[in-house]
Amino acid sequence: MADDPSDRVSEAAISLKGVVKRYGEITAVDGLDLEVPVGVCFGLLGPNGAGKSTTMRMLTAQALSDEGEIAVLGYTLPGESKQARMEMGVVPQLDNLDVELTCRQILTIFARLYRVGGGERKAAVERALKLANLEPRADTIVRELSGGMRRRLLVARGLIHQPRLVLLDEPTVGLDPQVRQELWSLIDGLRVSGVTVLMSTHYIEEAERLADTVAVMSHGKIIAQGTPAELVRAHAGEQVLEVYGTPERLAEVSELAGSNGWSSRRSGPAVAIMRAEELDGQAPEGVRRPANLEDAFVALTGEQIE
Amino acid sequence: MSAQAQKITSDARARGVHRLEPVAIRAIMSKDIVMFGRYWKATTFSSVMQPTIYLLAFGLGFGTLVKTIGHVKTIEYIGTGTVATAVLFSSAFPGMFNTFVRWQFQRTYDAMLAAPVDVEELITAEVLWIAIRAGVYGLAPLLVAMAFGLEPNVGMLLVPLIGFVTGFGFAAFGVAIAAVAKTIDNFNYVTSAVLTPMFLVAGTFFPVSALPVGVRTVAQVNPLYHCVQLVRDASLGNLGTADLGHAAVLIAFALLMWRLAISQLGKRLID
Numbered sequence: 337m338a339d340d341p342s343d344r345v346s347e348a349a350i351s352l353k354g355v356v357k358r359y360g361e362i363t364a365v366d367g368l369d370l371e372v373p374v375g376v377c378f379g380l381l382g383p384n385g386a387g388k389s390t391t392m393r394m395l396t397a398q399a400l401s402d403e404g405e406i407a408v409l410g411y412t413l414p415g416e417s418k419q420a421r422m423e424m425g426v427v428p429q430l431d432n433l434d435v436e437l438t439c440r441q442i443l444t445i446f447a448r449l450y451r452v453g454g455g456e457r458k459a460a461v462e463r464a465l466k467l468a469n470l471e472p473r474a475d476t477i478v479r480e481l482s483g484g485m486r487r488r489l490l491v492a493r494g495l496i497h498q499p500r501l502v503l504l505d506e507p508t509v510g511l512d513p514q515v516r517q518e519l520w521s522l523i524d525g526l527r528v529s530g531v532t533v534l535m536s537t538h539y540i541e542e543a544e545r546l547a548d549t550v551a552v553m554s555h556g557k558i559i560a561q562g563t564p565a566e567l568v569r570a571h572a573g574e575q576v577l578e579v580y581g582t583p584e585r586l587a588e589v590s591e592l593a594g595s596n597g598w599s600s601r602r603s604g605p606a607v608a609i610m611r612a613e614e615l616d617g618q619a620p621e622g623v624r625r626p627a628n629l630e631d632a633f634v635a636l637t638g639e640q641i642e
Numbered sequence: 643m644s645a646q647a648q649k650i651t652s653d654a655r656a657r658g659v660h661r662l663e664p665v666a667i668r669a670i671m672s673k674d675i676v677m678f679g680r681y682w683k684a685t686t687f688s689s690v691m692q693p694t695i696y697l698l699a700f701g702l703g704f705g706t707l708v709k710t711i712g713h714v715k716t717i718e719y720i721g722t723g724t725v726a727t728a729v730l731f732s733s734a735f736p737g738m739f740n741t742f743v744r745w746q747f748q749r750t751y752d753a754m755l756a757a758p759v760d761v762e763e764l765i766t767a768e769v770l771w772i773a774i775r776a777g778v779y780g781l782a783p784l785l786v787a788m789a790f791g792l793e794p795n796v797g798m799l800l801v802p803l804i805g806f807v808t809g810f811g812f813a814a815f816g817v818a819i820a821a822v823a824k825t826i827d828n829f830n831y832v833t834s835a836v837l838t839p840m841f842l843v844a845g846t847f848f849p850v851s852a853l854p855v856g857v858r859t860v861a862q863v864n865p866l867y868h869c870v871q872l873v874r875d876a877s878l879g880n881l882g883t884a885d886l887g888h889a890a891v892l893i894a895f896a897l898l899m900w901r902l903a904i905s906q907l908g909k910r911l912i913d
Contacts, residue, residue, distance in 0.1 A: 397912070430752075432753040446757060
């Protein structure tokens with residue numbers, strides 16, 4: 337819970353204050369304030385182009401902020417970013433594996449990069465292979481792996497040194513549902529074992545299932561934050577009324593909602609009216625369903641999500 | 643700051659995080675070595691074939707007409723000159739192509755920079771590895787030339803070192819070019835406008851003194867010219883004080899290109 341003091345007892349794993357990042361004319365991150373407490377799975381939810389990936393890159397000092405302060409695991413960036421990188425793992429959105437190497441070779445190289453000592457390296461590689469369920473493919477070159485296996489290898493690579501903090505940038509983008517489920521259990525396992533996870537995603541379901549706290553990002557800043565349930569209650573209420581009908585009818589309902597000050601949106605073939613529990617007798621005919629995070633997200637960002 | 647955060651900080655301090663950490667450089671080079679295990683046959687084949695072709699063409703063809711070039715037997719002249727071309731090609735090309743492919747296409751540099759590795763370490767390790775390879779492959783022409791009658795000389799033991807320093811400079815030059823190239827096709831401009839004239843105007847196959855004065859002056863600032871002179875003097879047992887100057891130019895070139903590669907690629911790897 338965002339405002340519950342019990343969540344603020346521990347030192348923040350990640351803290352950003354007033355962070356701004358510009359690329360020429362474009363301001364990708366625009367005064368971002370974000371605090372990720374130790375031990376939670378934190379979801380950064382936002383449409384494409386909201387500034388999530390730029391934020392992730394700033395946390396490894398691969399992008400440098402123009403303004404503001406960034407601290408990761410108690411280290412001030414960018415000066416102490418190398419120390420921070422030693423203790424965190426990163427799973428990138430884009431596949432950046434060396435396609436000519438085998439899983440084992442890649443993991444061994446990254447164990448070295450993460451300063452895993454010679455004596456422990458072999459065990460670390462075996463553990464990572466097991467975690468990612470890649471043992472039978474340990475000596476297969478990346479080029480011959482499926483998309484799902486490659487993604488699991490990326491996760492294994494980021495976890496080779498048993499980091500206390502893991503950054504996952506759109507971990508399941510472009511994967512089929514079964515592979516997505518596998519990765520979700522892997523991420524959930526991390527959270528259970530006490531690792532702090534910061535995950536960016538534009539999949540509502542992913543944030544809803546995995547994240548303890550969700551921050552909604554839009555146009556480079558956080559516009560709302562809380563548990564998924566809190567966000568739904570605060571921005572979409574308890575119930576949503578979906579009104580179906582001809583295009584004319586839908587336009588009429590939209591207008592009615594507008595004139596009564598109801599928050600509404602087009603949802604496929606229907607108009608969805610938020611906070612249906614507060615509508616009393618004026619409500620048009622329709623189907624009531626519990627509000628979900630998508631309703632809250634759309635109400636917040638004004639953007640449709642496919 | 644909490645006790646936990648303080649502990650983290652002191653752990654990192656104890657671990658001694660600083661610039662150009664040998665452990666990071668070794669880790670990156672371990673990757674180059676693993677990759678080399680996959681393609682060493684092709685690389686070795688081309689680095690032996692190339693001088694062989696030059697020696698056959700120049701040595702047997704040209705050599706039947708010309709017995710000596712600038713007081714040196716043709717086989718000695720061409721054999722030592724080819725060392726420099728071998729070093730140039732085995733350093734400038736990997737510098738350009740490997741960097742561009744790994745950075746732009748495979749994005750493996752991005753992956754490594756998310757780990758505790760700095761741009762400076764990454765580039766230093768890559769250039770160091772290419773330089774070591776270039777030093778070793780620089781020996782191939784000498785071995786081939788020996789088969790054609792070049793006499794072994796103790797000074798030849800310096801050739802891998804000269805090849806290493808020269809290769810370091812040209813590998814870093816290649817990295818800097820890759821950093822500013824818009825596409826991989828842009829390397830064609832560098833190859834035809836810079837590298838080809840450079841390896842011809844270096845005293846590799848004919849003496850620079852045979853060239854017009856203007857070109858001769860240009861040769862003086864060509865690092866490859868200094869590499870050729872140094873290799874030739876060392877291999878033929880003619881080392882003298884002038885060679886200190888050649889060595890100084892090569893070392894200065896290597897250091898300059900190293901810093902240039904780091905600043906140019908660094909600007910593009912970190913946004």
